[in-house]
Every structure is written in structure tokens, then in C-alpha cells.
Amino acid sequence: MINVVIADDQVIVREGLKMILSLHEEIHILGEAKNGRELLQLLDHAVPDVILMDIRMPEMDGIEATLAVKQRYAAIKVIILTTFNEDEYIFEGLKNGADGYILKDSGSREIMNAIKTVWEGGVLLNPKVAAKMAEAFQGKRKEGPETENKLHLLTPRELETARYLLSGKSNKAIGEALFVTEGTVKNYMSRILEKLELGNRTELILYLSKLDRI
DSSP states (O other), X not given: OEEEEEEOSOHHHHHHHHHHHTTOTTEEXXXXXXXXXXXXXXXXXXXXXXXXXXXXXXXXXXXXXXXHHHHHOTTSEEEEEEOTTOHHHHHHHHHTTOOEEEETTOOHHHHHHHXXXXXXXXXXEOHHHHHHHHHHHHHHHHHSOOOOOOGGGSOHHHHHHHHHHHTTOOHHHHHHHHTSOHHHHHHHHHHXXXXXXXXXXXXXXXXXXXXXXX
């Protein structure tokens, strides 16, 4: 069972998501909040596995709330609900530890895939969002210095793990592909982050995305 909390200031969005998720037996709606501040109060009493987080909310928006959630409850997975024209929020959210992004108009299958992917340890970006991020990175690359490629510091197995992560696989899926345990994959990830001097998996994906090749 995956416990989910929905944070969105629009009642119609919350109700729509609850209706979609109620069709899946493996999902349990633990609660809902209309802004980040209310969400943090809710977490004092009920800690979910996954939060579906709107970006634009009064009192405390989704970007600030994501940072607060990750600082207090690192294990909670946060999926940001976004529209196609909120690039600056996407980058800020990833910096604050968001585990994935999906567009607000995503269908039931996409939403469920997002929840299951981050719950299993993966990082998920909607293809359209990922394309816009890649486009933005290309622009930043032209404006500033090229990202230093430190992949030579990784062992062949660590490099293979990084490639699987970039393709969107969860720890469990990576372990199955490499014929190792999920715990071993987590150890690989820890060593990769340490060698590349990165803070989390999301930063790793952003770093790999900026490289010309991997």
C-alpha cells in the first residue's frame, strides 16, 4: 500500500486526483492540504510515502514546501504537479529535492506510473518537461562554462548504474538489470554521489543530463 497526500489549493484538482487514485487498490489517500503550511501541519500527524505537490499555492508554495518536507522527512517522495510554462519553478524544485515532475493534465496511467516510480526509488520527469529542461540546459551551456565531466572517477559498474538511473529506472529495476540486490544499488549510488560531489539522485540526474555523453 502506498500512502499519498495531495497538496493543492484548488478543490477541483484535489477531488479529481482523489477520484483517479481511488480506482487503484494499492493507493491510500492519507490526507490533503490546500497549501504548504497546512501540509507541514498534516505531516506532524501522518507521514505519507508520496506527496503530490502543486507549485503555486498561497501562504507557502510547493517549492518552499518541498524543501521543508525534505529537510524534515527525507524519505518522503515529492512529485511536483506543474504546467508546461513553469521552467523556473522546475529547476528550483529539483534543487530542493523533488523526486519527479508530472504535468497537471496527465492521465491516470501517467500519474500512477509517477507514484510507483518515485516510491520504488526512481526519479521521474514527464517527457515534455524533460525536453524543456534539456533545452534550457543547452542554453545555459552556451552562456556559461561547460560542465566538468567527472565520470572517469566512476568504476564501470558505477557508470552502468548511473546510465540506468538516467533512463528512469528505480533502484529495484537497476538491481534486477545488474543482478544485484537493491541494497547494493543504494551503495553504488552513495559512492557515485560522493565521487561526483553531489547531494542527491535528482542532482545526479541533472548533472548527467548536462553532459554531452555518458
